[in-house]
Amino acid sequence: MKLFVSDGNPHCVKVLAVLEFTGVKCDVKHVNHEERVVPYLSRPALPALLLPSGTYLFSPNSICQYLIEVNGQESSDIVNQWLEWEATELQPAVMQALHMVVLQGKGAQTTRVLQGPLSYLDQSLSKRTTLFLTAEMVSVADVVLWAALYPILSDSSLVSGNQTELQHWFERVGMLAACGSAAQTALHGKGLKAESLKTYLQRQPSTHHGQGQVQGRGSQPCN
Amino acid sequence: MSLKELSSLEKALGLKKPNKYSTQGDRKVPVLQSINGPALVGLVTIATHLVQEAKRPELLGGSAEHKAVVQQWLEYRVTKVDGCHKEDIKTILKDLNSYLEDKVYLAGNQFTLADTLMYYGIHHVIVDLAVQEKEKYMNMTRWFDHVQHYPGVRHHLPPVVVLRNRVYTSGHH
Numbered sequence: 001m002k003l004f005v006s007d008g009n010p011h012c013v014k015v016l017a018v019l020e021f022t023g024v025k026c027d028v029k030h031v032n033h034e035e036r037v038v039p040y041l042s043r044p045a046l047p048a049l050l051l052p053s054g055t056y057l058f059s060p061n062s063i064c065q066y067l068i069e070v071n072g073q074e075s076s077d078i079v080n081q082w083l084e085w086e087a088t089e090l091q092p093a094v095m096q097a098l099h100m101v102v103l104q105g106k107g108a109q110t111t112r113v114l115q116g117p118l119s120y121l122d123q124s125l126s127k128r129t130t131l132f133l134t135a136e137m138v139s140v141a142d143v144v145l146w147a148a149l150y151p152i153l154s155d156s157s158l159v160s161g162n163q164t165e166l167q168h169w170f171e172r173v174g175m176l177a178a179c180g181s182a183a184q185t186a187l188h189g190k191g192l193k194a195e196s197l198k199t200y201l202q203r204q205p206s207t208h209h210g211q212g213q214v215q216g217r218g219s220q221p222c223n
Numbered sequence: 224m225s226l227k228e229l230s231s232l233e234k235a236l237g238l239k240k241p242n243k244y245s246t247q248g249d250r251k252v253p254v255l256q257s258i259n260g261p262a263l264v265g266l267v268t269i270a271t272h273l274v275q276e277a278k279r280p281e282l283l284g285g286s287a288e289h290k291a292v293v294q295q296w297l298e299y300r301v302t303k304v305d306g307c308h309k310e311d312i313k314t315i316l317k318d319l320n321s322y323l324e325d326k327v328y329l330a331g332n333q334f335t336l337a338d339t340l341m342y343y344g345i346h347h348v349i350v351d352l353a354v355q356e357k358e359k360y361m362n363m364t365r366w367f368d369h370v371q372h373y374p375g376v377r378h379h380l381p382p383v384v385v386l387r388n389r390v391y392t393s394g395h396h
Contacts, residue, residue, distance in 0.1 A: 040321040042314055051288055059295045066291035077263055077272050084265040087302050088252075 001026045002050040003063075004037045008187060008196025010098065011060045014147035015047045017182035018064040021143055022071040033203050043205075061087055061144060068140045078134045082141035086148055090117045094148055095204075097158075102198050107157055114152065118163060121145070125165040131172075138173060146173040150183055154191040225253045225266045228343045231378035232270055235339065236277035244269075250306070266340070267297045274336055282336045289330050296329045296337035304344045312348055316356075319345075320363040327369065334373055342370040346380050357385060 003019065003026050005012040019026060026049075031037065037048045038056045045058040049066065057063045061083045065075060097110040125133070132142045152158050153170050173179060180189075187194040226244050233241055243256040247264065255263040255272065263269050274282045284290035304315060319341075323329075329337040349357075349367055357364045368385040371377045 040324075041318050042321075053288060055288060055292065057291055057295055059298050061298060062291045062295035065294055066287060069287040069290060077268060078261075080271055081263060081265055081268040084267045084298070084301065087298050088250075088265070091302075 001052055003028045004031050004035070004046055004048045004050070005029070005186065006031055006033045006035070006046045006200070008194055008198070008200040009033065009046055010094075010148075010151050010187070010197065010200070012047045012186040013150055013182050014060045014144050015049070015063045015067075016185050017143050017147050017176075017178050018067050018140060020178035020181055021138075021140075021176065022067045024067050024071055026067075033200055059087075064140050064144055073140075075140075076134070079139055079141045082133060083144060086141075086145055089120075090145070090148055093117050094152060097152060098192075098197070098201055099204075101155075101158065102192060102201050110152075110158060111160070114158075115160075118160065118166060122163040122166040125169050133169070138176060142169075142173045143176070143179065146170060146179055147182065150174075150179075151187065151191045151197065154183070155193075158192075225251070227379045228266070228340070229253060229255075229269060229273070231343070231376075231380075232273055232339060234378055235375040236273060236279060237375075238273065238277055242273075265301075267294075267301055270297070270336055270340060281333070282339075284330055284335055285333070289333070289335075292330045293335045293337045297340055300337075300340050300344045304341070315345075316348070316360045316363055319366075320360040323362040323366045326366075328366065334370075338366075338370045338373070339376055342367065342376065343380070346383070349383050350381075 001024075003015060005016065005028060007030060016028070019028070031046070033046065034044050035046070036044050037050075038045050038058045041058060047060055047063060049057040049063045051057065051066075057066060065083070068075070093113050093116070097113045100110050100113065101107045130136050132138050133145065134141050149170060153167075154174075159167065183189050183191070187197055191197075226246065229244060230241065245254045245256065246252060247254050252264060253266055253269055255269045257263065263272055271283060274280070284293040303311070307315060326332075328334050329341060345367070349364070352360075352364075364385050367383065371380075371382055
């Protein structure tokens, strides 16, 4: 089994954190952002996991779910729900915010983009009865959401003072050794200030993260 | 849109009692109300839950690998296919076509939930494809035709005519 990652790619924080968290044995190979690892995709998609059967997994969350599954843990409705929320709601907002702050130097304007999903997460955390997001123990949902938010929430200039539940949860999950070392490997522990993050973002198609789009989605969807 | 899909999925799974749904947010994300637990949010989450309720775990994939592949294409449906830009449609069709070159279904030889939801999500694109384009993306069209004829799948959607004999012989690449 081989995991392909690229330096400065924020999606790689997730899979590296879950890989270390589960302790699953796997070769990690560092490649360029442009490397087309998955043969049937026309655009580069990293991280990617090559399974012994020759199958490729190219979605970070599916790679994380696979690692958890081979480690003997079953997924649940609540974990699935957080992973789906991360992919459909949080991720477009985070990528748009990263573009604004790292490439355009518009840190102050990211609130508009991030407010919705961050408040939702903060409120959900306030209502929960368990120590972590889905249980008393850390789950794959905590690690994936932590990794998705790492570049944003590790930067004090982007943190909103009134989302205290979110802050506490972020610090608690971040204490896991797996999270710290994944942030170190993928972004050199520098978060937004990692030079490799800038290089990564510069090479992404910018049409999806344009300034005028709050959801990271186009104004003219095809359906 | 997604509520119609969930209702069709319930029928396809043979679930007798229809569930209660609502939607939330600008994207009209489906919400499943539940009497004995918290509400479930999101198309993939609810669809996965319905399959488990119907005791059809094989539709989510048998092995860890198949489960991950099914989850991946379910995620692809809600992140890439839904709300895609016009210029992205060609990339999606091309990638699916290339992926399906040596496969009957998205998870290989076995029909899964990924096929059902991808079929529902991409139907509006395939309906508008010209015959020539259908031939260009032949593996994808063949998969689409398999899925629309799979027992119980095509509930709320009209059938799409797929020619089995080529009309344009020079269009092959």
